[in-house]
Amino acid sequence: MPTTTEAGEKDPAAAADGRGGPRRRWRSSVLPRHLSLAVLGLLAVTVVMETTGSFANSQLASMAYLGIAAGGLTVLTGLNGQLSLGHGAFMAVGAYTTALFLDGEPPALPLPVVLAAATLVTLLVGAVVGVAAARLHGPYIAGATLALAVAVPGVVLHFERLGGEQGLGVRMPETPVWVLDAAYFVTGSELDPTKYVAYIGWAALVVTYVLLANLMRGRVGRTWRAVRDDEVAAEIAGIHLGRARVLAFVVSTACAGLAGAVMAMAVRITAPSGFSLTLSLTLLSAVVLGGLGSLTGALIGSALLTFLPHLVTGLGTDAGLTDVRAAELAPAVYGLTMILVILVAPAGITGTLRNLWRRRRGVA
Amino acid sequence: MQRTRRFRRTTRLAGLLTAAALLAACGAGGRPDDGEGKAAPDAGITEDTIKIGGHFPLTGVAAPGYSEIPSGHKAYYDYVNANGGVNGRKIEYVVKDDAYNPTNTSTVTNELVLKEEIFGMVAGLGTPTHTAVVDFLNAEKVPDLMVSSGSLMWGDDPAKRPWTFGWQPDYMIEGKIIGQWVKENMPDAKVGLFLQDDDFGRDGEAGARKYIDDQIVETVRYTPGNTDVAPQLAKLQAADVDLVLGFNVPSYTALSQLTAMKINFRPKWFHSNVGSDPALVGALLARFSEGKVKGSAGLLDGVLTTEYIPGTDATDSEWLKLWQKVWDAHGAEGELTNYRIYGMSQAYTFVQALQAAGDDPTREGVVKALEKVGSTLEGPGLAPFRYSEDSHLGISGMEVVRLEDGRGEPLTPVLVTDIGDAPIEEDDSAAKDAPPANGIPDVEPAS
Numbered sequence: 036m037p038t039t040t041e042a043g044e045k046d047p048a049a050a051a052d053g054r055g056g057p058r059r060r061w062r063s064s065v066l067p068r069h070l071s072l073a074v075l076g077l078l079a080v081t082v083v084m085e086t087t088g089s090f091a092n093s094q095l096a097s098m099a100y101l102g103i104a105a106g107g108l109t110v111l112t113g114l115n116g117q118l119s120l121g122h123g124a125f126m127a128v129g130a131y132t133t134a135l136f137l138d139g140e141p142p143a144l145p146l147p148v149v150l151a152a153a154t155l156v157t158l159l160v161g162a163v164v165g166v167a168a169a170r171l172h173g174p175y176i177a178g179a180t181l182a183l184a185v186a187v188p189g190v191v192l193h194f195e196r197l198g199g200e201q202g203l204g205v206r207m208p209e210t211p212v213w214v215l216d217a218a219y220f221v222t223g224s225e226l227d228p229t230k231y232v233a234y235i236g237w238a239a240l241v242v243t244y245v246l247l248a249n250l251m252r253g254r255v256g257r258t259w260r261a262v263r264d265d266e267v268a269a270e271i272a273g274i275h276l277g278r279a280r281v282l283a284f285v286v287s288t289a290c291a292g293l294a295g296a297v298m299a300m301a302v303r304i305t306a307p308s309g310f311s312l313t314l315s316l317t318l319l320s321a322v323v324l325g326g327l328g329s330l331t332g333a334l335i336g337s338a339l340l341t342f343l344p345h346l347v348t349g350l351g352t353d354a355g356l357t358d359v360r361a362a363e364l365a366p367a368v369y370g371l372t373m374i375l376v377i378l379v380a381p382a383g384i385t386g387t388l389r390n391l392w393r394r395r396r397g398v399a
Numbered sequence: 400m401q402r403t404r405r406f407r408r409t410t411r412l413a414g415l416l417t418a419a420a421l422l423a424a425c426g427a428g429g430r431p432d433d434g435e436g437k438a439a440p441d442a443g444i445t446e447d448t449i450k451i452g453g454h455f456p457l458t459g460v461a462a463p464g465y466s467e468i469p470s471g472h473k474a475y476y477d478y479v480n481a482n483g484g485v486n487g488r489k490i491e492y493v494v495k496d497d498a499y500n501p502t503n504t505s506t507v508t509n510e511l512v513l514k515e516e517i518f519g520m521v522a523g524l525g526t527p528t529h530t531a532v533v534d535f536l537n538a539e540k541v542p543d544l545m546v547s548s549g550s551l552m553w554g555d556d557p558a559k560r561p562w563t564f565g566w567q568p569d570y571m572i573e574g575k576i577i578g579q580w581v582k583e584n585m586p587d588a589k590v591g592l593f594l595q596d597d598d599f600g601r602d603g604e605a606g607a608r609k610y611i612d613d614q615i616v617e618t619v620r621y622t623p624g625n626t627d628v629a630p631q632l633a634k635l636q637a638a639d640v641d642l643v644l645g646f647n648v649p650s651y652t653a654l655s656q657l658t659a660m661k662i663n664f665r666p667k668w669f670h671s672n673v674g675s676d677p678a679l680v681g682a683l684l685a686r687f688s689e690g691k692v693k694g695s696a697g698l699l700d701g702v703l704t705t706e707y708i709p710g711t712d713a714t715d716s717e718w719l720k721l722w723q724k725v726w727d728a729h730g731a732e733g734e735l736t737n738y739r740i741y742g743m744s745q746a747y748t749f750v751q752a753l754q755a756a757g758d759d760p761t762r763e764g765v766v767k768a769l770e771k772v773g774s775t776l777e778g779p780g781l782a783p784f785r786y787s788e789d790s791h792l793g794i795s796g797m798e799v800v801r802l803e804d805g806r807g808e809p810l811t812p813v814l815v816t817d818i819g820d821a822p823i824e825e826d827d828s829a830a831k832d833a834p835p836a837n838g839i840p841d842v843e844p845a846s
Contacts, residue, residue, distance in 0.1 A: 092513075093509040097506060303535055308500050
């Protein structure tokens with residue numbers, strides 16, 4: 036992107052008169068732009084994945100599922116103004132669906148179908164909740180979804196089939212031979228199961244982000260923003276408020292479902308304690324840290340969530356702290372970061388960077 | 400215009416094709432055919448170090464008590480290292496916090512195995528947490544020794560989990576031993592079960608029911624995390640229970656004691672070993688009651704429980720003297736507690752396993768050695784291990800004790816048994832084991 040911006044700056048007249056100019060074309064051709072960014076993204080992911088070790092791969096897998104869920108949440112909260120405190124519960128739905136479908140040797144369905152099924156099931160649950168949530172406003176939606184986040188782990192305990200407190204183990208199906216061969220053909224190194232899951236996660240993330248980015252840029256995104264900014268004006272403009280809200284909710288929960296599916300595969304277990312209220316709040320904090328309403332922000336937020344605690348604990352141990360103290364350091368630093376961002380950069384990391392950039396351009 | 404667009408499209412297509420071709424050319428093509436030898440040395444072990452790891456709840460609700468276990472491990476390994484290590488190798492123990500959340504356990508185990516490249520997992524704590532990683536460790540062929548949990552899963556099926564070994568007595572034999580004791584000593588008691596709703600409660604219940612199925616009049620379960628146990632205790636009270644048998648963790652011992660006081664329910668209590676540490680329960684009672692109940696170990700006076708290693712109350716035990724010496728010399732801040740002794744006792748067994756694996760231990764060698772000589776190892780355990788090719792279960796028995804002023808007064812000799820219908824027998828042989836003078840085991844290589 037920087038190159039095109041430079042091009043636009045070199046030729047301000049072309050951008051200003053609104054005709055031609057690569058920058059202009061880049062901005063207006065939404066789908067090709069998103070697709071090419073996606074391809075670039077996938078290439079970058081491949082390079083990173085192949086140059087880092089197994090543990091980094093597993094961290095990248097965590098980042099992928101957090102990123103998918105945060106992406107969905109940022110659309111809901113940032114674009115449509117609905118605050119959900121229950122996305123962890125929707126991830127649980129996706130994760131348990133995946134665990135159940137992957138049960139059995141060999142699993143009944145191929146992996147992509149399982150992912151789709153997990154997304155679909157969560158989408159249906161999301162639709163039901165969304166219809167209820169569409170009737171509520173602001174803090175009341177937060178309250179209702181909060182109840183969901185508290186209830187779902189409890190509901191899980193009720194059913195013997197779901198494994199109770201100990202949860203369900205998730206067995207990854209064997210990596211198909213053609214995938215192994217293809218991976219070896221392209222990268223020259225063997226694909227281990229950890230890396231396989233990480234690739235699946237990032238492929239899911241890229242697909243999700245392309246779809247979300249298109250939605251955000253198009254008519255649907257405009258209606259969502261309109262509903263968020265002024266309900267009365269939106270209604271006068273012919274937007275059906277309820278429909279727009281439910282749609283946003285459903286899209287967002289579908290993302291959470293997919294994220295849950297990837298999480299189940301990456302974590303290898305789905306247990307109620309993995310889907311506590313903390314998870315929902317963590318997702319929200321990722322979105323706020325990164326910048327509300329921005330997919331880049333969601334990605335940055337999930338990267339912070341994944342890498343920061345590990346980094347801090349490592350630093351703590353290196354500094355000679357005991358294991359317990361070092362472990363306690365991670366949540367403390369995360370909390371401090373959160374406070375700092377809210378105080379210094381209330382628009383989140385991407386929001387603040389964007390504002391800075393705009394101001395500089397405005398001065399220039 | 401039309402033409403330019405078509406031209407542009409062609410250019411774009413050509414560009415794409417070139418990129419694709421380039422990408423394919425970058426690839427490695429097929430695999431080299433030669434079968435490479437797999438003589439690579441095992442991870443985590445060098446000429447003078449061996450790196451092992453464990454996952455524990457260092458933060459969060461399960462941290463009180465359990466977070467002390469790794470400090471016991473470290474103190475003992477430091478003691479061994481200061482005395483020359485095992486066959487010249489210093490033991491490095493890497494501890495990671497999972498906050499008792501299986502999702503975190505999975506992450507930190509990835510870190511231990513893939514990044515720290517540990518030789519083996521030692522004493523990973525918790526049933527739900529360790530369940531999340533046991534298959535991964537076995538798939539990666541990482542020895543998974545002395546899991547800090549009494550679930551049957553760690554040893555009843557070595558064919559399925561060949562790399563995993565239990566350590567403490569499993570909950571089923573504990574249930575059996577408790578059940579038989581109740582049958583013989585309190586045959587008229589109406590028994591109520593207070594169970595954690597997972598393998599812990601289930602295995603314990605299955606063991607107890609082998610003996611006192613007809614005496615059990617009520618069974619209640621709690622879910623960890625839900626701190627209100629009043630409905631469960633009211634149900635026990637309504638069933639006129641006079642002996643409550645609890646397979647629960649320490650915080651629920653404290654909660655159930657508090658709640659019982661509140662509803663004026665005064666049965667006799669029998670808590671399984673896990674939930675009966677007098678010092679911790681006393682401290683928890685004081686905290687939960689916001690100081691209304693004064694924290695002292697005597698709060699659990701008269702409560703029945705079991706013991707399988709000498710703890711802080713066994714003041715004349717040679718083992719306690721050793722642990723005290725180790726803790727004074729190498730311990731972190733804080734007093735020697737039963738949890739630290741638990742950690743040191745496990746560490747002692749690990750050192751034995753490492754010695755049994757010979758001068759150049761391999762991952763497979765440790766497992767084979769434990770299967771071969773595990774049942775003959777002498778250690779702090781009151782009963783011998785059951786390690787063999789057919790069973791990876793740990794210590795085979797325990798004694799029933801009554802808590803008096805924070806001390807366990809033995810009511811029975813050491814009772815030894817196995818899962819299933821194995822009979823319960825008296826066996827004091829292992830209880831007489833004393834530590835070697837220098838405090839470091841000396842086990843002959845197994846092969």
